[in-house]
Structure formats: C-alpha cells, structure tokens
Amino acid sequence: MSMSEALTKALPLLAALEARGFEAVFVGGCVRDTLLGRPLKDVDIATSASPEEVIAAFPRTIPTGLQHGTVTVVHEGGTYEITTFRTESAYERFRRPSEVRFVTELKEDLQRRDFTINAMAMRADGTMVDPFGGCRDLERGILRCVGEADARLQEDALRIVRAVRFAAAYDLRIAPGTWRAIRRHRGLLAHIAMERIGLEFDKMIGGSRPERAGALLAASGLLGCTKEPLPEAFASAAAAYAALPARRRSGAAPQTSGFRGLAGIPDAEDRWAALCALLGLGGDEGAKLFGTLRYAAVRGERLAAVLAVHGAMAERAERDLLGLAGSPAAENAAAAARLPDDTRRSWILAALRHGQAAALAWTGIVKRMPDLIAAGGQTAEQRYAGLGPYAQALEATVRGMPAGAIRDLAVKGKELLALADRPSGPWLGQLLQGLLEAAALGGVPNEKAALLAEAADRLAQIDKPQKTRGDHS
Incomplete structure (x- = not known):
C-alpha cells in the first residue's frame, strides 16, 4: 500500500527500531485514515521494544507515559508517540486498566483495541497486519468491536460514545452485535467523567455528520445515561426521535430536518448554538449545558449571548x-x-x-x-x-452602527464625571449605556459635543425628581 507523506516522514523511526532487532509498525487511526485516503491527524507507532529500549534508540525523547509504555520521540521537528506492545488487565471503574503488561507479540496488542477499524497495523514496507478484519469492515462500511462487544464496552465505557462518533464521522453502520451491546451497557456512562463526554460531543458536533451522531445518540438512549443530567430538552427530543418508526426518522420530527443543516455551518461553536436553539434552550440553559460538559466559561458566555x-x-x-x-x-x-x-x-x-x-x-x-x-x-x-x-x-x-459598544463612544466616563460633578456610581454605567443606545439608533451623533449635550439633558432629568423631593422635605 502506498504511504502518505506523513507516514513516509516517520519511516526512519521504524527503521531505527528494526535495526536494533525490534518489530515496529504504524498502528491505529493513521492506518485507518490512510486506507480511507483521509489526511492524518497523528502518526502512532507500536513496537516490541520496551520503553527503555525506545529511549536508547533515539537522541531526543520525552517520557510522556512510561507506565503505559509510551515514549514521545522528537524527529525532524515533529513528535511521534511510540508505545510498547501491551495487554491490559481488568479495568477499574469501567475506564482504565488496573495493570498494563508489556508483550512482544503484535497481535496481542491489537486484540486489546476497541474497534476492528482501529486494530490494524502497517509495516514499513506497506504490508498490512489485520487479524480482526478491519479492512473488510471499512470496505463494507461497518463498525464492529474487536472480539466480544460486551467485554470491550465494559472494559472502557467511553467506547460506547466513541462508537457513535466513529460511526458518524466515517459513515459506518454499527454492527448488530455491537449496537445491542451499546444499548445493553449504556448505563455504564454514569462512570465516565463529564469532561470526557464533553470532548466526544465536541468532536461529534464539529465532525462531518453531526446530524447522524445526534440520531445515533437519540436512538441508543445514551443522552439519558450521563453521569450528570443533560437538559431535559435533549432527553425529550431523543425520546421523541427514538419512538418514531425507522422509516419516518428522516424528517418527521420538527427538529430532525433542522439537524440536517448543522453540517452546513462552518464553525463548531455556531453549530452548538444552532442545536441549542433547535431544542429551545435559552441563554442560561445553554451556559449551564456547557458547564455540565466542562467547557471553558468563555464558550458558555458566547453560547448564551447567541441564544x-x-x-x-x-x-x-x-x-x-x-x-x-x-x-x-x-x-x-x-x-x-x-x-x-x-x-x-x-x-x-x-x-x-x-x-x-x-x-x-x-x-x-x-x-x-x-x-x-x-x-x-x-x-x-x-x-x-x-x-x-x-x-x-x-x-x-x-x-453600520456608529457605536457598537461603550468603548466606541466619542465621550468617556471621566468626561461625564466632570460634567455631572458627582462621585462615580451605578448612574454612570446607566448613562453610558443610554448614550450608546441613542448613538446606535441614530438619535444623537456619535460626537463628543452632541453626546455631552445629551448627557446633560439626561442628568437634568435624573436630578429633577431629586430636587422636587428636596423642596418638600
């Protein structure tokens, strides 16, 4: 198989390990995306060499995850993760293995992986190592767990959500056995940290088929199983969609046709806003959702403003x-x-x-x-x-607004303080906002003299009732 420029650039790393008598292969997503002709995000390498032997083989390394067998190698301005072949013992809390054991057989390493399309390796000469039929599944458009689906999903419950993301991103049908296991074990999502769920959701909504990801999340019932509850609107829309006969799901629900337009929005943040608007979420609810998913506060503020x-x-x-x-x-x-x-x-x-x-x-x-x-x-x-x-x-x-924010006004707060001859207080912010609205609406030119005259009139109106009250005291 022909290799992309990214893989070709990394070939010297495989050659260096092979020269020392170790097996070394490209593995995982870079192999999958090479088969599909997609651009590569990362180039991952797996090897029979131990972490210490990897470090000894290269002049510049970073011990990024030695306990899991991963060493980052710096090569020609790029970084590459090289991981020792390994197997994993029983998983703790349905997420992480309690013990990692290094092995020398490539098949043992591939066997621990989540889906067949991610359990393929490519040697330096371009030949494939595919013991679980990942190539065939890609050709047939199927997403299938490696080995027993129940075992794979119980090992790491995040794989339940990753299955939906991969199926949507690569336009794959989820194999019946894998789909049944997803539905059977969806309650395990209660063990997964919300920031991990948030990362997966971000990748889905920013992907090529966000509407399909949403449909699969709804049909599987996953949205009601997260560790912290999502807005009721999500669960309600998902339940309504899941209740529809399969032949009607393409356009029967009002939100469904809207979902199909998400992919046409270039910016992922705007896709989130569109989704929340479709579901009827207000600004406060949108900000709360982003808090639940552990997104940065500035993202929640932006979403709330658009909503x-x-x-x-x-x-x-x-x-x-x-x-x-x-x-x-x-x-x-x-x-x-x-x-x-x-x-x-x-x-x-x-x-x-x-x-x-x-x-x-x-x-x-x-x-x-x-x-x-x-x-x-x-x-x-x-x-x-x-x-x-x-x-x-x-x-x-x-x-075309002459002023879009207080900072755009031709008059500043200190000038209004001098005009009013009074200490600063809430009145100043209110006055500036009033001047901004007047300028933006065209009621007064955004010029210093005009704004000061308008401010004087407004201050006089504010003072008038105070003087009236004083006269009667």
Missing part, C-alpha cells in the same frame, strides 16, 4: 419573513432589504446588549438553517422567501 439574540429576534424575523411570502421575487428581495422600523430598533438593541459578534453569528446561523425562524404550515419557498436579503440587511445594520 439570547435568538430569543430576542426569532419570532420577529419569522413574522417579517412570512409577511413577504407570495410576493414576486424582485419585490420580495427589495422588501426584505428594508427592515421595518420596529425590527431595526429591536435588532440594534439586541446587538448592543448581547454583542455584535453574537448578533452576526446568529444571522450566519439562520442563513444556513432557516428552520430556526420558520413557521409550520408553509412550503419551504414561502417560509424562507427573502431570507437572504433580510439577513444581509440585519448584518449591514450591525456593521
């Missing part, structure tokens, strides 16, 4: 677009590009309160997933009439 924009604008956008349905195409496009005054106001305020980035992300999402703002009972042509020009008008409005 808040969706909550503020979805119904209004749906109403505007339905009002365009049935018009001739040219009239429709022209009308869509002219936002109604109340829509323009609501849109600008949403962008100011939740951020321009969140507002622009939302328009990008709905352009690719019109179901998010579509009403039932309409044909696709009617429901989405004018969406392109309408979304462009929204984007242009946000990009």
